[in-house]
Each structure stands twice: as structure tokens, then as C-alpha cells.
Amino acid sequence: MSHAPATTAPGKSIWDGGISPMNVSYGKLMMWFFLLSDAFTFSGLLITYGLVRTSNHAYAGLPKDFHFAVDTWPIPEKVFEAVPFLHGVELPLVFVGIMTFILIMSSVTMVLAVEAGHRMDRIAVQKWMLWTIVGGAAFLSCQAWEWTHFIVGTDTPTVAKAFVNGEWVSHNVFGANLVENQYGPPAFADFFFFITGFHGFHVFSGVLLNFLIYYRTVTGMYDRRGSYEMVEKVGLYWHFVDLVWVFVFTFFYLV
């Protein structure tokens, strides 16, 4: 979008009206402030994860000697080591690496759609929006598989002890739910579900928005409007989803 340059008559401030001091449209500015508020929400989730993790008993030994226990916070590379079609093969963090790559690539195709929109190139916008939707759908599919694996669990259970009717009873824990899990303290799985779930819901909404933009591009709405700025606004949202994943990847899977 082209705007009037932020120059004013003598004695007038750029905030006196008539021009856009931030040099962006209202819609784009509001998208920025929405994303800022969304960043606070994700910060709340991730920082609370940090609080609970640092206040829990941390494993101090070597990664190869690590075994799951319900009272020890797990090391993520031991939890996330499965890859589809390769059952029983230990490939730590490989699948989540693939997911990260998919999301970065879909961010690139999104920014290429924005570039095409600047040039009013409908065919190119269609092409790159479609690739972005494919990337988002691929990411969601990967996440569905990862959640399934996390919930179902590994072949060998973790033994948990509970004090029932005055005596200690052991029982096997397979996989994870919100109450108990085989990987570590209940809070570990709770944070996994809430953080990756909240992010996944953002990806899902992003795919719907991207499809709406794609549909409106195909039907020529933005050509008639004379501007592809909606692609930019939804693009900002989509890049933000990628940005959040960068933080989730580091603080949930790597650290």
C-alpha cells in the first residue's frame, strides 16, 4: 500500500491527523497489536512451563543412562524420538526437525505470495497461497501423528506407585493423559498438550484464513478491490505462527 509520506506543515505534528504516522493501514496496525497480545499469551504459557520445569527435580546424569520415571522431569530428546513408519528406531528430535522445516518453508511461500500481491500477479499469489496451505496442512498432519504417539506411548510402560487404601500399589503407565504419563510428572504432559495444542489451534486457524485468502484471490476479489493487502495481513499472522513455533521448538524440545 502506498501512503502519503509522513511530512507535515510547519507547526503541525504528525499526530495532528490527516496522515498515518505509522505509515501502515489501520488493518495492518491492528493485526500487529493483536499479534503482540497473542505473544503475551504464548509467553505466559512458555514462561510458566519454565517455572514448573525449573522447580522440578532435574535429571543430572548422562542422556544415555536416562530412564523415564514419574517424578523426574524428562529430557525431551528421549521423549520425542519416534518417526512414522520407523517403529522402534531411536531418532531423537528428527520428526520435530521435519515439522520445523515444513513450517519455515510455508513461511517462505507465504512471503512469496505477499511479494506477488505487491505486483498484482494473481496467478503467482494463487500458486504461493496454495503451497502455504499445503505446508500448513502437512504440519497439522505431523502434529496429529505426534500427539497420537505421545498419548498411546512406547512399548515399555513406566511403573508408577500410588498410595491406595493404606498400602503402596504399583501400576503400569502407558502414554500420557492430563492426569498421569509415562514420561515424567503430570505437568510435563499437561504443558505439552496446552502449548503445542494452543499453537496447533493457531496453525489450524491460519490454514482456514489462508484458504479464505486463496479463495478470494481465485475469484478475483482483490483484483476488483485493486489491492492484495489482505494477503499481507494474513501473512503477518502466518509468520507469527512460525515465530511461535521457533520458541516452542527451542524451549520445549531442545532445552
Next chain:
Amino acid sequence: MSHHSHEPQITVLPPNKEKIKQLWRVAGILAAVTAVEFVIAFTLAHGVLKTALFVGLTIVKAAYIVGEFMHLRHEVKVLIWSILIPLIFVVWMLVAFLWEGFTLPRI
């Protein structure tokens, strides 16, 4: 074909090769930094240094995504600061909560 008179006159410009090249360069940097993070994850022992490296590299990636993909680096200064300054609250929360987290086990 009189109804075609309402069709807008669209001028499609050729691709901005310079800009597209720059976008792919940023994508390459993001992929490379992620690859470095992978190497660090399996070579360094868990500790302060490892965490600091991860945080540093994450901020590098975030800066490229927000600055180039979201175009914030090329916006006017007042917009850049309107987005960045409120993030002080995130830093504050981070410091306060991690302080609590490290203190809780000692109570």
C-alpha cells in the same frame, strides 16, 4: 461484451528478483541456524552454556522472521518501537518466574 467495461485494468509487474533472492537468503539462514541448534543439542552437555546458545540462536531466528518476513525492520521507527517496547513485560515475567522456579525447591 458490454459487461466487461466494469473489469478493472490490472497491470501485473514482473517479479522483483532482488527481493525474492533476499527472501530465499533469509530462509537459508533460518534453516542453517536450526541445523546448528541440532548439532548443539547432541554435542554439548546440558548446562548454562547450552541454554544460553539456544536462547541466543532463537533470538537470531526470531529477529529474521519478524524483521524480514514480517517486514518490521523496514517500517517506520515509531511502529517498530510500539511493538518492541511492550515486550519488556515478557522479559520481566521471564525473570520473575524463573527466579521463583529456582527458589521453590529450596523452600
